[in-house]
Amino acid sequence: MFPGRRAFQFPAAYPLFWTFLAAGFLGERIEVAYVWSATGIVMSRSSLLYGPFSLVWGLGAVLVTWCLWPFRHRGPWVLLMAGGVLGGGFEYVASAVGEAMFHKLFWDYSHMPFHLAGRTNLLFALLWGLGAALWVLRGFPALTRLTGRLPPRASRVLLRGMAMVLAADTLLSSAAMLRMEERQAGRPADGPVAQVMDQWYPDTVLHRRFQNLMEPH
Numbered sequence: 001m002f003p004g005r006r007a008f009q010f011p012a013a014y015p016l017f018w019t020f021l022a023a024g025f026l027g028e029r030i031e032v033a034y035v036w037s038a039t040g041i042v043m044s045r046s047s048l049l050y051g052p053f054s055l056v057w058g059l060g061a062v063l064v065t066w067c068l069w070p071f072r073h074r075g076p077w078v079l080l081m082a083g084g085v086l087g088g089g090f091e092y093v094a095s096a097v098g099e100a101m102f103h104k105l106f107w108d109y110s111h112m113p114f115h116l117a118g119r120t121n122l123l124f125a126l127l128w129g130l131g132a133a134l135w136v137l138r139g140f141p142a143l144t145r146l147t148g149r150l151p152p153r154a155s156r157v158l159l160r161g162m163a164m165v166l167a168a169d170t171l172l173s174s175a176a177m178l179r180m181e182e183r184q185a186g187r188p189a190d191g192p193v194a195q196v197m198d199q200w201y202p203d204t205v206l207h208r209r210f211q212n213l214m215e216p217h
Contacts, residue, residue: 017159018147019065019140020058027057043211047106048169049176049201056094063090064132065140072136079133080126087128088120095119102177105214176201 029052031045047055064086068079096119098106110118147155179189179197189195207213 083132
């Protein structure tokens with residue numbers, strides 16, 4: 001059964017995690033297609049070292065689902081406007097956090113009109129709003145119906161396994177990025193973890209994987 005308002009206010013972890021997984025994968029694929037259509041270049045847009053997955057899209061979808069589901073009956077225009085504010089604001093915060101942690105920019109919209117510090121812009125905020133409206137009205141109900149057909153035990157095992165894999169991938173990706181920052185600051189490898197990062201994930205590997213990395217202005 002599709003969750004009602006009370007269920008959304010106190011959601012189970014599993015429906016939101018399905019949202020995180022679906023949006024993280026589909027969002028990364030959408031970005032790859034967009035970059036290819038605009039430049040002719042096939043570029044990975046993943047947030048992680050392994051697998052096509054965007055943490056920004058996944059977390060953004062969870063935020064939108066959590067905040068906008070109670071307003072699904074207010075009409076698509078309300079969802080579009082609120083989704084644009086939420087999505088644009090989240091994109092700005094995600095960019096600022098990424099720069100603060102790794103001293104790198106993962107995207108820069110300063111060449112586009114109506115941008116805000118290059119971290120978000122009006123066009124993409126409107127696209128966030130459109131995506132939020134479509135997701136709340138169509139996508140989330142469809143995903144809930146689809147995943148609700150899975151055997152409960154198998155679904156829990158699958159989601160817990162995916163959670164462990166993504167957690168490990170996120171920690172490894174973060175460690176590799178932080179070690180790249182240390183290398184660029186001239187700090188030698190101090191300890192076995194840093195030595196492994198230098199051997200397995202040198203700058204060339206990271207720049208090949210994260211082709212959109214940029215230095216802050």
